[in-house]
Amino acid sequence: MRRSALTSTLTFYLPLWAFLVLLLFPFYWMLVTAVRPNKELYNLSLNQLWTSHPTLQHFQKLLFATHFAPWLQNTMLIALGATVLALSCAVFAAYAVQRLRFRGSGVIGVAIFLSYLVPPVILFIPLARIINELGLWDRPAALILTYPTFLIPFATWLLMGYFKSIPVELEDCARIDGATRVQVLRHILLPLALPGILSALIFSFTLSWNEYLYALVFLSSTGSKTIPVGLATELITGDVFQWGPLMAGALLGSVPVALIYSFFVEHYVAGLTGALKE
Amino acid sequence: MPSVQVTTAARVVRPAGLVGRVLENHHALGVMMVTPALLILAIFLAYPFGLGVWLSFTNATIGQAGRFVGLGNFRYLLGDSVFRVVVLNTTLYAAAAVVCKLVLGFLLALLVNREFRGKRIVRAIMLLPWIVPTSLSALVFYWIYDPTFSIITWALRRIGLLHGFINYLGDPNLARASLIAANIWRGIPFFAIGLLAGLQTVSPTLYEAAAIDGAGTWQKFWFVTWPVLLPLTVVVTVFSTIMTVGDFQLIWIITHGGPANATHLFGTLAYQRAIQGGFIGEGAAISAFVLPVLVGAVMVSFHYLRRE
Secondary structure, three states: OHHHHHHHHHHHHHHHHHHHHHHHHHHHHHHHHHHOOHHHHOOOOOOOOOOOOOOOHHHHHHHHHOOHHHHHHHHHHHHHHHHHHHHHHHHHHHHHHHHHOOOOHHHHHHHHHHHHHOOHHHHHHHHHHHHHHOOOOOOHHHHHHHOHHHHHHHHHHHHHHHHHHOOHHHHHHHHHOOOOHHHHHHHHHHHHOHHHHHHHHHHHHHHHHHOOHHHHHHOOOHHHOOHHHHHHHHOEEOOEEOHHHHHHHHHHHHHHHHHHHHHHHHHHHHHHHHHHHO | OHHHHHHHHOOOOOOOHHHHHHHHOHHHHHHHHHHHHHHHHHHHHHHHHHHHHHHOOEOOEOOEOOOEOOOHHHHHHHOOHHHHHHHHHHHHHHHHHHHHHHHHHHHHHHHHOOOOOOHHHHHHHOOHHHHOOHHHHHHHHHHHOOOOOOHHHHHHHHOOOOOOOOOOOOOHHHHHHHHHHHHHHHHHHHHHHHHHHHHHHOOHHHHHHHHHOOOOHHHHHHHHHHHHHHHHHHHHHHHHHHHHHOOOHHHHHHOOOOOOOOOOOHHHHHHHHHHHOOOHHHHHHHHHOOHHHHHHHHHHHHHHHHHO
16 A cells, blocks of 8 residues: 555655646746846845745836736737638638538638647748738738738638537438528527537637747837737847846736637637547 | 429428528538638638748848748758757657557556556546546646656665755756656547547457457467557547647747757747747748648658548
8 A cells, every 4th residue: 555655656756746836837837937126136145936026017117117917908800800810711611621512612621720730930031011001000900901811721720620529410400490501600509509610719829829930020119019010029138137127027918818719718728629539 | 293292292382582591502511611610720720821932031120021031041940059959859859758658558558448447437437537637637747847856866765776865957958758758648548539430340250250260369460459549640640740740839938948948849849939038930930840740740641541
């Protein structure tokens, strides 16, 4: 009995704790730095891992002396816009490819999968030129229109997995009862695929919220930036680092996605499992 | 006679008229439904993809369309010492980071695949490094790697293992190692959650059957778990390789490609030359070097997806 307790400690709890400490330490460090007063932050003789004088001065500085508020607003607007656009395209595309089996649907399914593999580093230079020619430079629309290029492929594949798991018989019954194809989609498939749609929604929103490269290239003025770009470019001024406000901003920028996930993690994992089984 | 009655009762009444008929034709409806998605992918993905390939053969600069220069950009790049370092960096970065992420992610997946108290919360929080914005966690790593106030240095000095300071991002090899560590940290959850999903699809009856046949823990893993997991492992690894080779933000935020251009990957060098320097054609050519990786990845994933 004691032997097995020792074994499980050594082979299970110890490695698990090691992983958790490793994975969570940067967040702890973010938090501690964000609440430590400046005179403690830059004094190496003090215990760096703790503070007994927590302060909100960095948050105050971040919120009232930087452009964090407009960045937050931009990030929200862009993430919502891109998510809504991408999902309204993906739901129909997934239904059509998975269920309608029209001429060319197989090829289109493969093409959508392939487009998911194209990394943004291949596209950002020509895209910069296209955005410029469309007159979208420095506008939220530049990102709302380009983010769906990676959101649609993922969401479509995820939803195809969901639609596939819904028995065709349900659809056939409704068809026999006289429902049109559009009614079948609206009243049968969409409600049943709701968990999948929710996963796609969460995933698309966080991917848009986190995006960096396109936001860095297509937005140029300070006030129009998103949080990921704004913090890194505007708060690192020359050699003067404002670590307190920077970490406060990193914390505030991470919390929304972390919260969304912790609420929906079950859906999310289920969705991913569905997509991978596919 | 009764059969006729049944047919009448079940006769389907559907909307007439052109719109109704088009919506009922699965070819027409299918095409209509995929059109919005395809339109966006065509304008903002396929077109720039082609335009990028074209630009890589031109001497375009910001504001100038440029003209065709054949393989000029590629020839220039292959003779450029900075670019040659980039090729080495990318190989090292991708190989080291992907292997470590695979091993550690797999270990983590095995750990959390069993029943224990707090399983749900552990599975939720282990995702954090992957779901929070990478640019923001990159800022934390930048701070962790600070030459003076690094928490690693402070801890090492505190326990007496170190007397001086470590300039994590000032030395080329140390900077590379630091970036790889940050990339591994971010990528472990992706492998862990992907492989966990795979582990959960292995039916318990298979393990029972193996146990009845006298299989031990190792044999169960090798003959039951691994065959089920292999295709998924390949797909996850391929995805991760593309993402790692195409990485931008970790590098750009933590080192800007420095010190002295020693840590650039394709993405950061392309950004520096094309967006900051204005040499669009040359930047597009640098990006184009990611294509062989992409093609290889596509072929591998197709191979395994077809087998599935």
